Amino acid sequence: MSVSSAEAVETASQDQTTPPQPLSAAPRSWAESWPIDTSLPRLYLPNDTTSRAVGAMEVYTELMHRIERALGATPPTTFVGSRGLFFLEPLVEVELPTGERVAYGPMRTSMLTKRNLELILQGRRIAGATLGPLAEHPHLIGQQRLVFGSCGILPPNDLQALRSQGAYGALERALLRSPPEVIDEVVASGLQGRGGAGFPCGLKWRTTAAAAGSPKYIVANGDEGDPGTYADRMLLEGDPHRLIEGMAIAAYAVGATEGYVYIRGEYPAAIASMRTAITQAREAGILGPRMLGSGGPFDLRVAINGGAYICGEETALLESIEGRRGMVRAKPPYPAESGLFRKPTVVNNVLTLASIPWILRNGARAWKKHGTEGSPGTVVLQLGGSLRTPCLIEVPFGLSLREVVSGYGGGTPKGLKLKAVQCGGPLGGLLPPRLLDTPVSFEGLKAAGGLLGHGGIVVYDHRTDMVDLSHHFMEFCAHESCGKCTPCRIGSHRAEELLQKVLDGEGSPEDLDRLRELAHTMTWASLCALGGLAPSPVLSALEHFPREFEARLKRTGGGA
Amino acid sequence: MGWEAVVAEEASSPHPSALAALLAVQGRVGYVPAEALVAIEAQLGVPKAELFGVLGFYSDLRTQPPGRHVLRVCLGDSCYARQSPKVLAAAQKALGCQSGQTDKRGAVTLGTVYCLGNCARSPSVELDGEVIGDVSPAKLTKVLGGLK
Numbered sequence: 215m216s217v218s219s220a221e222a223v224e225t226a227s228q229d230q231t232t233p234p235q236p237l238s239a240a241p242r243s244w245a246e247s248w249p250i251d252t253s254l255p256r257l258y259l260p261n262d263t264t265s266r267a268v269g270a271m272e273v274y275t276e277l278m279h280r281i282e283r284a285l286g287a288t289p290p291t292t293f294v295g296s297r298g299l300f301f302l303e304p305l306v307e308v309e310l311p312t313g314e315r316v317a318y319g320p321m322r323t324s325m326l327t328k329r330n331l332e333l334i335l336q337g338r339r340i341a342g343a344t345l346g347p348l349a350e351h352p353h354l355i356g357q358q359r360l361v362f363g364s365c366g367i368l369p370p371n372d373l374q375a376l377r378s379q380g381a382y383g384a385l386e387r388a389l390l391r392s393p394p395e396v397i398d399e400v401v402a403s404g405l406q407g408r409g410g411a412g413f414p415c416g417l418k419w420r421t422t423a424a425a426a427g428s429p430k431y432i433v434a435n436g437d438e439g440d441p442g443t444y445a446d447r448m449l450l451e452g453d454p455h456r457l458i459e460g461m462a463i464a465a466y467a468v469g470a471t472e473g474y475v476y477i478r479g480e481y482p483a484a485i486a487s488m489r490t491a492i493t494q495a496r497e498a499g500i501l502g503p504r505m506l507g508s509g510g511p512f513d514l515r516v517a518i519n520g521g522a523y524i525c526g527e528e529t530a531l532l533e534s535i536e537g538r539r540g541m542v543r544a545k546p547p548y549p550a551e552s553g554l555f556r557k558p559t560v561v562n563n564v565l566t567l568a569s570i571p572w573i574l575r576n577g578a579r580a581w582k583k584h585g586t587e588g589s590p591g592t593v594v595l596q597l598g599g600s601l602r603t604p605c606l607i608e609v610p611f612g613l614s615l616r617e618v619v620s621g622y623g624g625g626t627p628k629g630l631k632l633k634a635v636q637c638g639g640p641l642g643g644l645l646p647p648r649l650l651d652t653p654v655s656f657e658g659l660k661a662a663g664g665l666l667g668h669g670g671i672v673v674y675d676h677r678t679d680m681v682d683l684s685h686h687f688m689e690f691c692a693h694e695s696c697g698k699c700t701p702c703r704i705g706s707h708r709a710e711e712l713l714q715k716v717l718d719g720e721g722s723p724e725d726l727d728r729l730r731e732l733a734h735t736m737t738w739a740s741l742c743a744l745g746g747l748a749p750s751p752v753l754s755a756l757e758h759f760p761r762e763f764e765a766r767l768k769r770t771g772g773g774a
Numbered sequence: 775m776g777w778e779a780v781v782a783e784e785a786s787s788p789h790p791s792a793l794a795a796l797l798a799v800q801g802r803v804g805y806v807p808a809e810a811l812v813a814i815e816a817q818l819g820v821p822k823a824e825l826f827g828v829l830g831f832y833s834d835l836r837t838q839p840p841g842r843h844v845l846r847v848c849l850g851d852s853c854y855a856r857q858s859p860k861v862l863a864a865a866q867k868a869l870g871c872q873s874g875q876t877d878k879r880g881a882v883t884l885g886t887v888y889c890l891g892n893c894a895r896s897p898s899v900e901l902d903g904e905v906i907g908d909v910s911p912a913k914l915t916k917v918l919g920g921l922k
Contacts, residue, residue: 263890263891263892263905264891264892264894264895264905264907266904266905267892267895267898267904267905267906267907267908268895268907268908300894300895301894301895303895438891439888439889440889441849441850441851441852441853441854441888441889441893442850442851442852442889442893443889443891443893444891444892444893444894447891479797479834480887480889480890480891480900481891482903517791517794518794518797519832520793520796520797520831520832520833520834520835521832521833521834521835521887522831522832522833523888534793535789535791536789536791537790537791537792537793537794537795537818537820537828538792538793538824538827538828539827539828539831539832540831540832555789596893596894597893597894598851598852598855598893598894598896599851599852599855599856599893599896600855600856604852604893604894604895605894606894636851639851640851670851670893672851672852672855672893673855674855675855677857678855683854686849686854690849690888693833693888694888696831
């Protein structure tokens with residue numbers, strides 16, 4: 215639950231016995247006394263954090279009130295996660311007698327006239343918000359939703375509905391094979407870690423399977439700390455059972471009996487949704503003493519971060535689950551051999567584990583048909599910043615950055631000019647417009663000086679001051695450094711101060727040299743990727759926008 | 775359930791965690807009172823010195839009661855690209871306090887956060903645990919004016 219939220223505190227003290235309410239269940243303001251007329255078409259309502267953040271609940275409540283007033287009853291409703299087309303939220307989908315779903319969005323309460331309500335309930339056009347069937351929406355047509363296939367379509371906490379659509383079918387099949395066979399399938403798929411490092415998932419599993427020590431653990435890293443990323447959040451809220459299924463398969467493959475889903479405190483709805491799903495999986499016998507009645511014991515718990523970016527680094531994350539400061543551990547030993555409580559532990563990103571069910575159901579070969587040679591499968595990109603239609607997309611690796619930013623992202627809003635694209639979050643790089651033909655893949659972005667990272671893509675327009683942005687990055691690193699190693703702990707502060715000096719118009723050319731030197735030291739001498747990569751966006755700003763820095767240097771003395 | 779019960783609950787879990795206990799206490803009463811540290815030390819066997827270390831490390835934890843509302847302005851990269859420094863400035867002006875402080879009326883504690891995961895509809899703020907998207911300085915000033 216949100217640790218700094220006064221409302222969460224209030225809710226908690228009112229609910230003395232029940233666990234935190236799943237936000238994906240009907241919110242309190244929805245009167246249960248409303249009569250439901252099942253002859254009316256069912257409404258599907260996204261209940262994702264971003265939907266609510268732009269007023270979805272107000273729109274839904276008003277919609278139901280008005281239908282009730284007009285017809286004396288309300289249609290049946292189902293809350294779902296988001297499809298990721300966030301620029302269309304608040305969104306309402308109506309299920310026609312044919313089974314087809316017709317979407318309306320972005321909806322405003324002013325659109326809810328009596329005439330429009332009649333049209334909506336028949337799936338007919340209304341002015342300004344008719345989208346038709348979403349599957350045919352231009353934003354979804356080109357996508358390949360392998361991991362996010364159910365998100366926004368199926369209700370996240372209706373286990374029966376999910377199972378009727380194939381959820382946990384991959385686990386059932388995996389349990390019929392031997393653990394080494396399951397690992398071989400994952401190795402063959404070439405699935406790389408989706409957290410940022412891109413390490414081959416199957417090799418990690420193989421190491422843990424062979425490691426001595428018991429019990430073994432599976433840890434899902436849902437500490438989605440990279441600013442500009444939100445895929446884990448969307449999946450945890452919108453399809454948590456897919457993650458549980460992936461973790462259960464991993465547990466069977468490596469012989470683990472316990473698991474943790476580590477989620478950042480900034481995601482209270484994801485935490486609630488995940489907890490509900492775990493309880494459901496336990497009650498259904500999927501988790502527990504015998505997985506699905508035939509597997510070994512496996513159970514899951516949720517652990518929560520308290521607002522520390524570094525805990526997304528796997529060893530700091532393990533320290534955090536154990537209850538301590540999130541200080542990075544020296545590697546080796548790697549967590550695969552000595553991880554949580556010093557036992558063999560698989561630490562995988564949420565998206566990595568959520569990819570497993572599809573791979574086990576359809577086979578490694580089918581997975582490899584998507585993507586590129588060096589980056590098989592699909593990539594989940596999260597678009598943000600100065601764009602007209604920011605959204606989450608799941609596409610094959612290899613599209614160009616231009617197709618992503620100008621196509622799916624819709625380009626910059628009217629009157630704003632694209633200045634730089636940040637790939638890979640605070641540890642990635644800034645790419646200027648001339649590099650927009652770079653292919654989006656692990657190898658493509660790396661070659662261009664960016665990073666795929668967790669798939670966050672943030673667009674900056676011409677209003678962005680690159681010196682100020684660089685300062686922003688270094689301030690972030692200084693704030694989030696765990697303090698264990700000197701290059702990162704001290705270096706980030708010194709770099710932040712140097713950039714502040716330049717911002718203040720007091721900088722000299724030597725200061726920029728010092729900044730580069732400092733970045734070099736941090737890159738090569740830091741213990742983990744935070745200190746090692748945090749200078750990257752600053753270095754890329756210096757490389758691609760040198761004049762902005764030079765223009766800010768002190769005019770007097772040797773500054774010529 | 776007060777904070778005493780959540781400490782006891784964490785202490786009886788299979789792998790008791792000081793961080794989980796501190797977060798649970800704050801979840802109940804809004805902050806970590808000094809007495810709770812004594813209880814966690816006694817029941818989880820974690821020395822107080824280590825508890826202070828944990829308290830200082832995780833930026834969500836606080837040892838003082840917050841105002842009646844908690845506002846956090848997102849400083850994530852997408853929000854930054856969409857002018858979030860102006861949103862923060864508007865909050866500081868409306869509340870007359872800096873990040874980390876509570877306004878004079880005791881109504882709102884102001885903080886910042888690096889990313890709320892609402893990047894597609896940024897800039898964002900979080901008010902009492904609920905995210906508000908598409909925020910402008912004017913919209914936020916209006917929201918803050920309505921808080922008691």
